[in-house]
Amino acid sequence: MLKYESLLYINGEWCSATDSVTKAVINPATEEIVGSVAQATESDIQRAIDAAQKGFEIWRRVSPQARKAVLKKIAVKIMERRESLAVSMTLEQGKPLEEARLEIDRTVDTFEWCAEEASRTYGRVLPQRKPGSREMVIREPVGPVACFSPWNFPAVMTARKIAAALGAGCSLVIKPSEEAPAICVGLVQACHDAGLPPGVINLLFGPSDKISTQLIESPVIKKISLTGSVPVGRKLSSLAGQHLKPVTMELGGHAPVIVFDDADVEKAATMTAAFKFRNAGQVCLGVSRIFVQQGIYEQFLSCFLDHVHRLKVGNGMEPGVTMGPLANQRRLDAMDAMVADAQARGATIRTGGKRWGDQGFFWEPTVITDIADDALLMTDEPFGPVVPVVSFENFDEVVQRANQLSLGLAGYAFTGSLKRSTAVVDALEVGWLGVNNFSPALPEAPFGGMKDSGIGYEGGSEGFLAYTQIKFVSQDSF
Numbered sequence: 463m464l465k466y467e468s469l470l471y472i473n474g475e476w477c478s479a480t481d482s483v484t485k486a487v488i489n490p491a492t493e494e495i496v497g498s499v500a501q502a503t504e505s506d507i508q509r510a511i512d513a514a515q516k517g518f519e520i521w522r523r524v525s526p527q528a529r530k531a532v533l534k535k536i537a538v539k540i541m542e543r544r545e546s547l548a549v550s551m552t553l554e555q556g557k558p559l560e561e562a563r564l565e566i567d568r569t570v571d572t573f574e575w576c577a578e579e580a581s582r583t584y585g586r587v588l589p590q591r592k593p594g595s596r597e598m599v600i601r602e603p604v605g606p607v608a609c610f611s612p613w614n615f616p617a618v619m620t621a622r623k624i625a626a627a628l629g630a631g632c633s634l635v636i637k638p639s640e641e642a643p644a645i646c647v648g649l650v651q652a653c654h655d656a657g658l659p660p661g662v663i664n665l666l667f668g669p670s671d672k673i674s675t676q677l678i679e680s681p682v683i684k685k686i687s688l689t690g691s692v693p694v695g696r697k698l699s700s701l702a703g704q705h706l707k708p709v710t711m712e713l714g715g716h717a718p719v720i721v722f723d724d725a726d727v728e729k730a731a732t733m734t735a736a737f738k739f740r741n742a743g744q745v746c747l748g749v750s751r752i753f754v755q756q757g758i759y760e761q762f763l764s765c766f767l768d769h770v771h772r773l774k775v776g777n778g779m780e781p782g783v784t785m786g787p788l789a790n791q792r793r794l795d796a797m798d799a800m801v802a803d804a805q806a807r808g809a810t811i812r813t814g815g816k817r818w819g820d821q822g823f824f825w826e827p828t829v830i831t832d833i834a835d836d837a838l839l840m841t842d843e844p845f846g847p848v849v850p851v852v853s854f855e856n857f858d859e860v861v862q863r864a865n866q867l868s869l870g871l872a873g874y875a876f877t878g879s880l881k882r883s884t885a886v887v888d889a890l891e892v893g894w895l896g897v898n899n900f901s902p903a904l905p906e907a908p909f910g911g912m913k914d915s916g917i918g919y920e921g922g923s924e925g926f927l928a929y930t931q932i933k934f935v936s937q938d939s940f
Contacts, residue, residue, distance in 0.1 A: 468499040468643040468667060470506060471650050473513035474660025479668065480505050485640055490556040490787040491777040491822045497554075499643045502668035507676045510635045510664040514606040515682045517633035517661025522603050524631070526580045533577035533629055535656035536649075537570045543648060544570075547617065549779075550644040555613060556786040556823070557741050558778040568902065569621040569649070575905035576625035579926045583630065594939040601930040603631030604708070605684030608677040610670075610698075611646070612689050613639035613789055614744040614845075618903075619689050620646050622920045624653070624663065627687075630929035635664045635683070637673050641789055678702055685929065688712070689746075692869075692914050699917065710918035710928050712910060715871025716750045716843045718864040720854075720886065721762055723755040725876035725898075731765035734874075737900040739773055739785050739827055743847040744793070747872040747894060747903065750843055752851045753860050759853040763831070766851065767813060770827045775818050788823040788846055797825045797846045800839045804850075809833040814847070835863060843869070857882070861889045870912035874900060893919075 467484060469476040484498040502510075521529075540547065548562035555562075585600035609623040620638055627634045638646035650665045666673055677683050678701045686702050687710040688695055695713040702709045721730050738749035754762045778786035788794055794817060801815050814828030828848040833840060839850050854860040864873065873892035877883050883897050893911040894903075903909050908922035919925045 466497040466644065468497060468640075468647050470500050470502055470510075470667065471647075471654070471663070471665035472506065472510045473516070473664070474654065479503055485667075487554060487641065487643060488790075489553050490789050491779070491824075493822055497644065499640045499667045502666045502673060504672070504676065506668075507666060507673055510666055511606070511677065511680050511682050513661035513664050514633040514635050515661075517659060517663070518603070518606045520659045521628070521633055521662045522631045526583060526631075529629060529631065530577045530580045532656055532658060533573050533580065533625060536625075536652050536658075537573035537577065539652035539655050540566065540573065540649065541570050543652070547645060547648045550648065551616060551642065552778040552786070554642040554644055555616060555789060556778055558783050558786050561741060562778070565615060565617050568905075569617040572618060572621040572905045573625045576629040576926065579626075579923065580629035580631075582923075583927070583930060596935075596937045598935045598937070600933050600935060601927065602933055604929055604931045606633045606635070606682050607685040607687060607929065608674070608683045609634055609636045610674065610686075610688045610690060611636065611638045613641040614741060614746070616642035616645040617649065620649060622905075622909075622925065623687050623689075624649060626920070626926045627929050628653075628658070628662065630926060632685075632929050633662045633664075635666060635677060637666050637668075637670070637677070640667050643667060674698055675701065678705065678707065681705075683707070685709070687920070687928075689920075695916070708918075708928070710910075710920060710925070711916045712746070712920055713871070713914065713916045714843045714845075714869060715746050715748075715911060715915050716841075716867055716869045717747060717872040717874065717892070718751045718753060718890075719749050720860050720864060720873075720875040721752070721754045721758065722857075722875070722877040722879070722882060723757040724878040724882070725758070726878065727758050727761050728765050730876040730898075731762050732769050733900060734876075735766050735769035738849050739770070739847050742785050742788050742825070743849070744789060744845050746845075749849060749874070751840060751864070752849060753854050753864065754851060755860075756853045756855055763812070763829075763851055767829060770813055770829055773827050775824060775827070777822070785827060785847065786824075788825055790823060793846050794823050794825060797828070797844070797848055800842070800844055800848055801828065801830070803838040804830050804833050807834055807837050809837065809850075812851075835866070841867065857885065861886075865889075865891045868914040871915035872896075872911075
């Protein structure tokens with residue numbers, strides 16, 4: 463069992479908060495306290511801001527090739543500590559240990575890819591207008607950035623921000639979730655051990671409202687990046703807008719899965735069930751609404767339920783467990799509210815529907831049918847192991863139903879027809895689309911949503927370049 467205190471990291475040093483206040487970290491599988499986390503004060507936050515300014519003046523002058531080398535070293539350090547980081551993640555966040563290991567692997571991939579991208583931050587030379595002149599477009603780091611990362615994928619979501627910011631030449635202040643702090647502590651320690659200069663990365667824990675407000679209002683901070691909920695995204699975007707600061711917002715989703723009658727039904731059902739209950743359904747790209755064409759509905763539902771019944775719920779540290787607990791009591795309450803709403807509207811619970819066990823934040827894998835499109839489960843992101851399976855008649859109907867929400871992060875479809883596949887790609891209003899697969903978020907691919915699901919992108923060259931600004935240069939020789 464972990465027993466630790468997650469400290470702040472400011473100007474290259476680990477330190478307690480000024481007033482020594484801490485907050486407990488709970489293992490969601492056992493409800494035991496596994497550690498504590500420091501709570502930054504106003505003076506701690508200001509010290510981090512000042513350090514980021516000094517760190518930026520150093521790091522911005524480091525060549526892209528040298529930044530690449532440091533990021534490569536960070537990736538090596540993380541991989542060397544793969545097992546201990548994965549164990550920390552499972553004890554704090556709850557996901558099965560094998561899922562945690564795979565997330566560490568994706569974190570390493572992210573640092574390695576951003577290391578290579580650091581040396582590809584190209585500008586361009588424009589066609590010459592007159593002899594002796596040069597017109598150029600160059601990219602420079604945007605400056606110190608404030609980053610806010612979530613608890614559901616505490617390693618890779620945090621790595622996307624750290625690696626891209628560092629690769630572009632920015633310094634940063636990172637504020638991760640306090641429900642899974644040890645992972646970010648481990649990533650920052652890897653940065654420290656790889657030789658990152660003091661002040662280039664700074665880590666804060668504490669009251670989110672106080673930290674986000676002070677960081678965004680500071681003239682030192684030049685950009686904000688958040689992975690979080692739509693309400694929090696609106697709040698931080700509004701505050702950033704008052705100071706004319708650019709933002710990257712990766713917000714909530716409510717991903718539809720559309721299974722057409724020409725799909726491989728058994729394969730679609732098996733893949734969808736496996737993806738839905740990964741990380742106990744706490745996945746922003748995850749399956750939220752399943753639409754199945756009428757002719758194959760019963761066959762799909764039978765295959766889907768067979769897979770769900772084979773899931774093994776339990777402590778993620780135990781061998782063979784395929785679904786761990788929810789992260790906190792709030793998620794249990796949300797599942798309870800959604801199931802109660804569905805039942806009140808006459809929906810049918812095919813399996814699950816209640817809390818699992820009497821210790822830990824476990825919820826049974828739950829499948830619900832006969833549910834209307836205006837039910838809470840169909841309109842609000844469940845972010846847990848509860849899923850509706852509904853039928854549809856034709857293409858136009860299902861596209862309208864899939865697109866009717868204000869969210870547009872991810873979507874998926876299964877079909878054996880190239881024509882229908884192309885039509886789905888053209889029709890669904892989402893930023894991330896899988897056809898006959900559930901592709902993971904790749905470091906080289908842009909990740910972002912449409913509508914209320916976000917602003918801008920993380921990942922890919924699009925996400926990397928968001929940490930740069932453009933300068934046009936017109937130069938004459940005398």
